[in-house]
Amino acid sequence: MCPSGKRSYISEALATDALIEAHIQFEYRTGNGPVAFYKCEDCGAYHLTSNGVMNTRLAEALANGTIKRQKAAAGWNDKLKKRW
Numbered sequence: 001m002c003p004s005g006k007r008s009y010i011s012e013a014l015a016t017d018a019l020i021e022a023h024i025q026f027e028y029r030t031g032n033g034p035v036a037f038y039k040c041e042d043c044g045a046y047h048l049t050s051n052g053v054m055n056t057r058l059a060e061a062l063a064n065g066t067i068k069r070q071k072a073a074a075g076w077n078d079k080l081k082k083r084w
C-alpha cells in the first residue's frame with residue numbers, strides 16, 4: 001500500500017492501460033484528468049498523474065479517435081464494462 005494513497009500499477013504497461021481506460025470511462029475537460037504516469041519513490045509502483053507531459057500512447061489514442069470509439073462501445077455494452 002502506498003503512503004500517497006494513490007492507486008498503484010505494477011508495470012508501465014498496466015499504468016498506460018489504466019490511463020487510457022480513465023479517459024474512456026470519464027469525460028475530462030481539456031487540461032483535466034490524468035495525462036501520464038510516474039514511478040513512485042515510496043512504493044516503487046506507478047501512479048497516474050495529471051501533471052507533466054502527456055503520455056504518448058494517450059496522446060495518440062485521443063488524436064486518432066480510439067478513445068472516442070471505445071467510449072461509444074462502452075456506452076453500448078454497459079454490462080460488459082470492466083471493473084478497474
Ligand SMILES: [Zn+2]
Nearest residue numbers: 002040042043
Ligand atoms: Zn507510491
